[in-house]
Amino acid sequence: MTSKTPVRVAEDVDESSLSYAEIKALATGNPLIKEKMDLDNEVTKLKMLESNYKSNKYKLEDKVNKIYPKNIENTEKLIKAVEKDMVDVEPLASGENKFTSLSLGGNTIYDKKEAGEKLLEEIKKLKINESKVIGKYRNFDLEASYNFMTNTYTFKLKGQAEYFGEFSTSPDGNITRLDNAIDKMNLRLEKLKQNLESYKESLENAKVELKKPFEKADELREKTLRLAEINKLLDMGDVEELENDSPVLEDLKRAIIDYANYEFSESNSYEDFDKLYPDLKHIGLAYTETPNGNHSIQYEIDIEEKTWTQYVDNVAIRTESFVEEYISNSQAIKDMTEAIKMSSFDDLVSVDEEDLKQALGLEIDDDGNFYDPLAKDLDNDGIVDRYDNDFKDSDYFESTYDVEDNLYAREEKPSILGQISKFKSEEKKENTQEKSEKEQER
Structure with a gap:
């Protein structure tokens, strides 16, 4: 109900009841359909177990690298402090x-x-x-x-x-x-020593647990490969699955509506989805501006391609896909659904500084504003540093669009459009002169 892991699972009590997969398999006479539906469920469960394993592993890594060492260090310091006080206290x-x-x-x-x-x-x-x-x-x-x-x-x-x-x-x-x-x-000192031993023991146990692999990794790999093989045999393409109002797609739409209602304090119903988001390739989930209002940040998803993209000033600075090798179309949509459920508005508009720098050459200051590090004029020569060959030395006054070394001695370089215009003018002049000479000969 909460989409959290680990999940509790209960099978139907009535063994004679038929699932949707079984009914469809009986109707079509194709046993691959039932196998595919079963594999979809099994792979989903295994992926949730794998996700839970990774989540626990990340927590253990945090404990091994930060929490337990810090607790041990603080407890050892506190033990020394209490021992010193027991000596210094006036009897x-x-x-x-x-x-x-x-x-x-x-x-x-x-x-x-x-x-x-x-x-x-x-x-x-x-x-x-x-x-x-x-x-x-x-x-x-x-x-x-x-x-x-x-x-x-x-x-x-x-x-x-x-x-x-x-x-x-x-x-x-x-x-x-x-x-x-x-x-x-003295009681506190004894308790601190017990805590110290407990932290050390927990640290060693956590190190052992970190070395354990995911127990069902081979099973997940085999069933994922088999599912991809069946999908290929059934020729279940992306377009066909998107055109059908499948349950997983409806879950994704519900997740988007729930996200929007929560983050923007709205009360839209699920039936409003097509009206609110008519273009499945461009579904905007977040939009904001930097504190100074100079730059916009936008986040949108593409259901058809199963991708998400983050924009700054309408320029895509990062795009990632939910589609992976051996991942079915329905599983990709499920992954999108889970990602939206776990995301917040602040997560979606949080810009990675490396992405921003690589795409636009901008950096982020302490206030969260974007700035161009080369938009200054460090040598006060009247040329922005981005176009200044040597922006550290004001005696050397040349920019990247200067032709000569000396500003006052350089010649103006005609533009490409100017050269083309001049060439056409001279060509027209020659044609006119040639035509005039022919008329004179006549």
Whole structure:
């Protein structure tokens, strides 16, 4: 229903029911038709499994190359930080209260009850959504925060690492909560070491999984080749299949309407497709302009040829086809349908800088505007760099359309059209003179 992989499949409970392929095969008496329909379904399922395999592989590659190494690196740094804090932390004092001291606003308080009361006064001064360091406790900076949405006061003890907790309304209780946060450092260290081992183990497992090939690759290849062979035997050409209102083509039309309704907040029905898109060779899915409005970007698909093309200023900068070797016509349409379902407007108007540079010689700046890197006049000689032989040296004043080395000494070179006009004029003059001489002889 959602077109996502992996899919759940259920066969018809009634074994006596006939599928469309079986009915058609019985009507025509050609067993190849049923085989083709079965292969279409099987190849589609195998391709979805292959797509799911590739998707998982890409995720694993991302984890192996980025996520797990980064997690391992961060966890190792955090372990060292907690170990350092466990060494640097000021131990609790001996006695009944086991309280050492608390520094607030530059004053050091040695009495636990007074320290709790002063701390409560200090945190109540915090403004809405404010966070600031208000003192120091057991060699850690004490940062307090107030969250207006939850109406809570929280603290953060900052050493090499950070330790969090929530204040209460009890003066003595707040000191105890600070101590509890510090006392849990050993539990946190143990948890971090467990996480580190887990990340390392996951990294090794992911590397092993990446080496596994797609299990049904041979089966997919064989059935794809057989399907192509049957299509050739049945002579099921592209034109015939496009002219029929096939279910896969209807699915493609529905996907286009759904895309347009979602991206442009429209409410067109599927019956409006032919009216909205009368030309199947040019179905525009996206159009926009660069932020400065100087260039247009357009994306369209060609259902007949099964291609997509991206244009900049009405110039095709990239075109790709859904038709591949051993891929049936219906499968190509299905691939187009899936591509549209997974695409967004932003995806379709996103221009690749290499495509843009190769097709139009333009580049993209940080604001998303296109510009010609050679449209400037770096040497201020009055000639755009694209037509300037040496745009880095203002003393050398020659462009690609200059004839002589010296601007002031160069002769004007007549254009091709001018040369043709001059030749015709001279030829006409000679013909007139020749005709005049003949009349004089007469």
